[in-house]
Structures are given as structure tokens and as C-alpha cells.
Amino acid sequence: MKITDLLSVKGIEINPEVSDKSGAIDKLVDLMEKAGNLNDREEYKKAILAREEICTTGIGDNIAIPHAKTEAVKKAGLAAMVLKDGVDYDSMDGQPSKLFFMIAAPEGGNNVHLDVLARLSAMLMDTDFRDRLIAAESVEEFLDIVDKKENEKLESKNTEEKVSENGYRVLAVTACPTGIAHTFMAAEALENKAAEMGISIKVETNGSGGAKNVLTKEEIENAECIIIAADKNVEMARFDGKKMIQTKVADGIHKTEELLKKATDGTASVYHHVGGGEASDTSTENESIGRQIYKHLMNGVSHMLPFVIGGGILIALAFLFDDYTIDPSNFGMNTPFAAFLKTVGGTAFGFMLPILAGYIAMSIADRPALAVGFVGGMLANNGGSGFLGALVAGFIAGYLVLGMKKVFDKLPQSLEGLKPVLLYPFFGILLIGAIITFVVNPPVAYINNAIFEFLNGLGSSSKMLLGALLGGMMAIDMGGPINKAAYVFGTASLASGQFEFMAAVMAGGMVPPLAIALCTTVFKKKFTKRERQSGVTNYIMGLSFITEGAIPFAAQDPLRVIPSCVAGSAVAGALSMFFGCGLRAPHGGVFVIPTITNPLGYMAAIVIGSVVGMFVLGLLKKNIEEE
Incomplete structure (x- = not known):
């Protein structure tokens, strides 16, 4: 299905009288109703507003894409609007929104709104396309611009698919123990760097939901080299006899150019499968015991x-x-x-x-x-x-x-x-x-x-010290071996009935992304525009106990970011112990706080630790001047 199949002339308006975000939503809902896509206008509007409460759909660069999936929708559809002077839509970059696409999808549908959102987002990254839509003088011109751009996109996709049929020079597999963040960050980093270097690549991700984008037998046979960026074992027998580079998943994020150069210069060693997933002759590093x-x-x-x-x-x-x-x-x-x-x-x-x-x-x-x-x-x-x-x-x-x-x-x-x-x-x-x-x-x-x-005999001060140690360890390498050592200790303590240690571990793991998010909000002059936008997502990642959200910031400025996060996490871990908090589940973030012993004390520990981390980072970082 094409975007233009969902977008009718009745659902588009150029430069109507709209003065604020509320007015923009009202106008778009009206257009959606005129296009015949709704069963219940008010219920659909409630769903749109509920989605805005989660996070603004003003994605920046003068674009807003409000959307909702609800029983109030009769059939999937789009509405569009251009406001040449723009309105304040609470956009992530603080700029006014001028170009609007509203998406409606029926409940129980096939997530068409997500597919359309993805395609629209990709097209709207083209500045020229975006500017031409904003400059459109009529609905017909607007539709024609969308149709031509979408056809170009589909032709480009077909060309890419034909290229992929001839095989990929490099294949990669990324995997981390939890399969939540590092796995996909490494895959994205490898794909982006490969595109930049003109190297065709396919990356299989072994995430928490299982293997995705799985490598085929034919692709493996035709590839020059395989990159395994993983901190857990993956299926290896299929790569027997191929040149291979085995390394840590973190290197897949931070050493992409080095890995891709080695993969294409012919110097990688040949892998011989011997049973447990290990190679008898591998690549960049001979793994220690x-x-x-x-x-x-x-x-x-x-x-x-x-x-x-x-x-x-x-x-x-x-x-x-x-x-x-x-x-x-x-x-x-x-x-x-x-x-x-x-x-x-x-x-x-x-x-x-x-x-x-x-x-x-x-x-x-x-x-x-x-x-x-x-x-x-x-x-x-x-x-x-x-x-x-x-x-x-x-x-x-x-x-x-x-x-x-x-x-x-x-x-x-x-x-x-x-x-x-x-x-x-x-x-x-x-x-x-x-x-x-x-x-x-x-x-x-x-x-x-x-x-x-x-552990039962530890006094209050000793427990606080241990809590500070566990919390700080969670922030040192944010998903690496030290972080995992603290996490494994926390999960092991559950089996012996020591629930307070797991609480300290999770508090420490939640603080780094939250501290960075707070810092990008409070100390805006110390971060670039792109960093401030990324900081918003760290609120969600921190509250969800995904420590890895802090990694991009730590990689760019480790001498300031890591000590700040360690300080905040150590404070949170110590306070969690001091307040007598206990956690029976080793994950869940803010969603399991109601089940924690002394939930108010636990929230206080996380907030205080995050604020400490924020202030330390704010003091260490210098103001920047953006062009």
C-alpha cells in the first residue's frame, strides 16, 4: 500500500487558520473525518491526545506526525496540513511545526499506521522534499510531490533488493546477554559505517525476541568475511571455513571502521568449527580463558x-x-x-x-x-x-x-x-x-x-557501602562485564532471599540515562541540539532500567560522563539500602516499583541519585557554541 492510497484530496488543507497545537489537532481530526475514515470523531481525538501525553509527535525539523490506533477508526487513513508560518507543537527541537501528517489505524488492524509512519519518516528526512511540501500552493501540487517522491523511494528499494540478490561482501551477527540495547546499537553502527564506506552488509541480530534478519546459507557462502560482535555464543557451525572476525559487541558499536576494513582487506583468519561455538583459528583477538x-x-x-x-x-x-x-x-x-x-x-x-x-x-x-x-x-x-x-x-x-x-x-x-x-x-x-x-x-x-x-549480619552502614558499590558498578561500563557482574550478584541474591541487593542494583542501573536526560534538560548550553534530542529518549530508557541508553554520551565524553554516572548510581544504591528497599524481580524499572518494599523510599533514592549525577555532569561539562 502506498501513502497516496491513504491520502485523499478531502484530507489535505494548505495554510488554514490555526494558531496553536490544540487548533492543529482539531483541524487534522476534522480533515480525517471529512475523508470518511472515522466512526467516532471524539473518541479518535481522545486517542490522539492520549498519544501526545506519552510523548510529543512533533519530531522536529518543522514536522509533526500525530497518530492513533483505535476502534473509533473506520478505515486506515491519512490527513495532511501545511502551516507556512508554523505553530508551537512542543516539538523535540523546540522549533515550530509547519508540515503535519495525521495517521489513523483501526483497532485490530495490521499496524498499518506504523508502516506508514516509518515510510513517511524516511521520506521526510529529505530536506528538499520537506521544503517542497511546505511551499506547495495547492492540494493537488502537494499530492503530486508526495506521489513522485514515494515512487522514487520504491524504485530505489527495488534497486537495493537487486543488489542484495548478488550477495553481501560482509555479513555480521550482533548479540548481547540481555538482547535489549547493545545488540541493535551494534547492528545500526555497522550498517551506517558500511554504507558510508560503500560496503554491502547484512546484519543478523540475536536480540531478546530471537534472531532477526537471519543470514541464509547462500549469503554465507558468497560473503568475503563474517563479523561476530557478541558477548554470548551464537550459532557458529554454519560459518565453518569462512574468514571471520570475533569480537565484543561493544566493538561493533565503537570500532566499526576498523572491523569493516579488516573484513574487506583479506587479513581475517579462517574459522574452523570445533563444537562449543569457539574457533580454532579466529580473527582479531585470541580469546583468553x-x-x-x-x-x-x-x-x-x-x-x-x-x-x-x-x-x-x-x-x-x-x-x-x-x-x-x-x-x-x-x-x-x-x-x-x-x-x-x-x-x-x-x-x-x-x-x-x-x-x-x-x-x-x-x-x-x-x-x-x-x-x-x-x-x-x-x-x-x-x-x-x-x-x-x-x-x-x-x-x-x-x-x-x-x-x-x-x-x-x-x-x-x-x-x-x-x-x-x-x-x-x-x-x-x-x-x-x-x-x-x-x-x-x-x-x-x-x-x-x-x-x-x-549478609544478614551486615549493619546499616556496611549495607549502604555494599549498595554504593553495586550501584556504582552498574554505571562503570553500562552493560559491560562490570555491570553484568553486579547484575548477576543481584539475581543470585534473589535465590537466597536477599532482595535488597537486587533493588540497589536496579536503582544504580536506572540512574545513568536519567542523570543524562536531566542534564540535557537543565544544562542545555552544555549539549548540542542533537544531544538534547537524544536526551529525551533517555528518560524512557532510564525509567525502563535500560542502562545502555547512556552509552552514546559516555562514548563521546567518557572522562566526564562516566564519573558523573558512577557518582549518581552509587548514591542511589546506598540510599536504596538505607531505606530498606527490597526487589523480588530482576527487571522492570519504574513498572515494578509498586511491588518493591518501601516504594516511596526507592523512588527517592533514584531521584536523588539522578539529580546528583546531573549536577556532577553539569559541573564537569563546558558550555558549547553551536553554529
């Missing part, structure tokens, strides 16, 4: 998180909706609804340790190790060695199966089919059972109890 262990651990953690997050939030809600006075000893299970939430949440939470161990083992030795790791993790859970025991079980299971592979390689070829269905599971589960039950569980359970008693 520590780096390999980190990747295996993060593979387990990334698969574990959905169970911990979903189960943890349900358990937290069970306490929120229960009545403590009925039976304090049975709190969380006193009412039927609370009992339901706690049972379902507890079931999901119970998968935490087996999943952790299973996917660590699979990262090391592929599928044959998965069942062995699951059993090891469950035995660790039942045997009292908890998170630490499951972690150890995962590594033991993985290397145990690698050892069995070497031993079983000496068996006759006729027994090859029995290995995955009989030999690996039988001997693997038997051996891991004996090792975990008699060797791992006794000492690790003792260590677990000692740690639990030590």
Missing part, C-alpha cells in the same frame, strides 16, 4: 532471565495483592488470587538454576551437554548449593561432555548414532549426578550458608 568463561556464563544468564523476570514479578505481585493480617506466616498465599500468582511465579522461578546450568553447558559443548547441565542445575538447587552450585554445575557439565566426546571418538563408526541419544545422556547424567551430589553440594552449600549469614 577468562573471556571464554564470561561468554559461557552470559549465555546461561541470558536464557535464565525470562524465567527470573516473569516469575519474580508474579511473586512480587502475590505479596502486593495478599492480606498480611489473615496469616502472617503464610503471607503471599492467604487469598486465592495471591496464591495463584505465587504458585505460577514460583514455578517459573524454579526453572532459574537448571536453565542457568543447562545453557552454560550447552555453550561449552553444544546440544549433548544441555540435558546434563539441566540435571546438574536441578541437583544443585535441591542440594542447597543454590546459584553458585548451579553455576559450577553448568561448567562441569559442559567440560564433562567435551571430555566424553573425545573418549567416544574412539568408538566404531557404527555406534555414531547412539552417542546423542544414549551415551552422552546416560553417562553424562550419571557422572554429573555423582559429582554434584557428593563433591559440589556439601562444600558449596556450606559456603552459601556462610554468605547468607554474613
Whole structure:
């Protein structure tokens, strides 16, 4: 469907009498109604206003694109308006809006408004096109300009598709443990730099929603080199025999030009698949033992998180909706609804340790190790060695199966089919059972109890110090190994009933984006126009516990941004401990605050930490002069 299929002559007006944002919305809603797209004008307008409350649709550069999806829409449609003098539309860049497109989509539709919004946004980035629309003297001229530009866009897309059919010079895979931010930031950085350098590239993203833009067998065969920018293991067997560069996901963001040059100059090493996702001869860096262990651990953690997050939030809600006075000893299970939430949440939470161990083992030795790791993790859970025991079980299971592979390689070829269905599971589960039950569980359970008693025995000042340390660690590398170390400690503490440490970790992780967003709002002269626009999105990322929103600012000015964020995060972590806040779910940001012990104190800790970070950054940064 084309834009002009949704935009009729009745839905366009050139230079009507409009003096403010409210008037602009009223006029556009009128045009939408005249075009015959609405069932209920007032309900549609309410949906438009509700969308504006979330965030202004004045995207800047004199453009506004209000939109809504609601049952009040009869059929998908567009309305457009030009105001040559512009009006104040609360745009992100503070400039008046002159060009308006309003989008209406029916409830239950195929998200056509998002598709049209994406296509319009891409077209409107062309300054000449935008200026010609604003200068249009008639509705017919306006429609003609849109139609010609859209046809050019579609022809250009067809040309790009023909080019892609001939293959890509470089392929890439990006992946981070949580799959929320780094994965897609690295993909975007590689694609942008490749376009700038004239290199055809396709990037597969292994995000939280699964692999997207998956590389095909033909594309892999035709590519000159593969770039793997990942902090967790990805499917590697498909790249056997190809030149490859393996590196951290952060390098996919910050070292794109270096990676692409190496990928195209023929100096990358050939990858030979040997089992656990590791290469016998790889690329830019020979991974250290520590780096390999980190990747295996993060593979387990990334698969574990959905169970911990979903189960943890349900358990937290069970306490929120229960009545403590009925039976304090049975709190969380006193009412039927609370009992339901706690049972379902507890079931999901119970998968935490087996999943952790299973996917660590699979990262090391592929599928044959998965069942062995699951059993090891469950035995660790039942045997009292908890998170630490499951972690150890995962590594033991993985290397145990690698050892069995070497031993079983000496068996006759006729027994090859029995290995995955009989030999690996039988001997693997038997051996891991004996090792975990008699060797791992006794000492690790003792260590677990000692740690639990030590943490329970910490005084208020000691807990605040630990909270400051955990909060500060979340801001040092914002998604890197130090951040992940603090996060893993927080999730591990949940298994032992220490909920205050997870609260400190999340508070520390929320502060960096919030501190930067506040600073771009309060100290505007210290940031460029583009930085101020990016700062707005950091409010959302910070409130959603996506620390990585601060990375672009930290990368541009690390000596000022990182210390400021660390200071604010440390304050937030310490105050969270001081206020006795506890969090049963390892994610969720502001959306799970109602389930937190002492939610008001927790919000105060985050606000104070963010303000501290803002002021430190404001003091360290100098004013800039924009041309």
C-alpha cells in the first residue's frame, strides 16, 4: 500500500487558520473525518491526545506526525496540513511545526499506521522534499510531490533488493546477554559505517525476541568475511571455513571502521568449527580463558532471565495483592488470587538454576551437554548449593561432555548414532549426578550458608557501602562485564532471599540515562541540539532500567560522563539500602516499583541519585557554541 492510497484530496488543507497545537489537532481530526475514515470523531481525538501525553509527535525539523490506533477508526487513513508560518507543537527541537501528517489505524488492524509512519519518516528526512511540501500552493501540487517522491523511494528499494540478490561482501551477527540495547546499537553502527564506506552488509541480530534478519546459507557462502560482535555464543557451525572476525559487541558499536576494513582487506583468519561455538583459528583477538568463561556464563544468564523476570514479578505481585493480617506466616498465599500468582511465579522461578546450568553447558559443548547441565542445575538447587552450585554445575557439565566426546571418538563408526541419544545422556547424567551430589553440594552449600549469614549480619552502614558499590558498578561500563557482574550478584541474591541487593542494583542501573536526560534538560548550553534530542529518549530508557541508553554520551565524553554516572548510581544504591528497599524481580524499572518494599523510599533514592549525577555532569561539562 502506498501513502497516496491513504491520502485523499478531502484530507489535505494548505495554510488554514490555526494558531496553536490544540487548533492543529482539531483541524487534522476534522480533515480525517471529512475523508470518511472515522466512526467516532471524539473518541479518535481522545486517542490522539492520549498519544501526545506519552510523548510529543512533533519530531522536529518543522514536522509533526500525530497518530492513533483505535476502534473509533473506520478505515486506515491519512490527513495532511501545511502551516507556512508554523505553530508551537512542543516539538523535540523546540522549533515550530509547519508540515503535519495525521495517521489513523483501526483497532485490530495490521499496524498499518506504523508502516506508514516509518515510510513517511524516511521520506521526510529529505530536506528538499520537506521544503517542497511546505511551499506547495495547492492540494493537488502537494499530492503530486508526495506521489513522485514515494515512487522514487520504491524504485530505489527495488534497486537495493537487486543488489542484495548478488550477495553481501560482509555479513555480521550482533548479540548481547540481555538482547535489549547493545545488540541493535551494534547492528545500526555497522550498517551506517558500511554504507558510508560503500560496503554491502547484512546484519543478523540475536536480540531478546530471537534472531532477526537471519543470514541464509547462500549469503554465507558468497560473503568475503563474517563479523561476530557478541558477548554470548551464537550459532557458529554454519560459518565453518569462512574468514571471520570475533569480537565484543561493544566493538561493533565503537570500532566499526576498523572491523569493516579488516573484513574487506583479506587479513581475517579462517574459522574452523570445533563444537562449543569457539574457533580454532579466529580473527582479531585470541580469546583468553577468562573471556571464554564470561561468554559461557552470559549465555546461561541470558536464557535464565525470562524465567527470573516473569516469575519474580508474579511473586512480587502475590505479596502486593495478599492480606498480611489473615496469616502472617503464610503471607503471599492467604487469598486465592495471591496464591495463584505465587504458585505460577514460583514455578517459573524454579526453572532459574537448571536453565542457568543447562545453557552454560550447552555453550561449552553444544546440544549433548544441555540435558546434563539441566540435571546438574536441578541437583544443585535441591542440594542447597543454590546459584553458585548451579553455576559450577553448568561448567562441569559442559567440560564433562567435551571430555566424553573425545573418549567416544574412539568408538566404531557404527555406534555414531547412539552417542546423542544414549551415551552422552546416560553417562553424562550419571557422572554429573555423582559429582554434584557428593563433591559440589556439601562444600558449596556450606559456603552459601556462610554468605547468607554474613549478609544478614551486615549493619546499616556496611549495607549502604555494599549498595554504593553495586550501584556504582552498574554505571562503570553500562552493560559491560562490570555491570553484568553486579547484575548477576543481584539475581543470585534473589535465590537466597536477599532482595535488597537486587533493588540497589536496579536503582544504580536506572540512574545513568536519567542523570543524562536531566542534564540535557537543565544544562542545555552544555549539549548540542542533537544531544538534547537524544536526551529525551533517555528518560524512557532510564525509567525502563535500560542502562545502555547512556552509552552514546559516555562514548563521546567518557572522562566526564562516566564519573558523573558512577557518582549518581552509587548514591542511589546506598540510599536504596538505607531505606530498606527490597526487589523480588530482576527487571522492570519504574513498572515494578509498586511491588518493591518501601516504594516511596526507592523512588527517592533514584531521584536523588539522578539529580546528583546531573549536577556532577553539569559541573564537569563546558558550555558549547553551536553554529
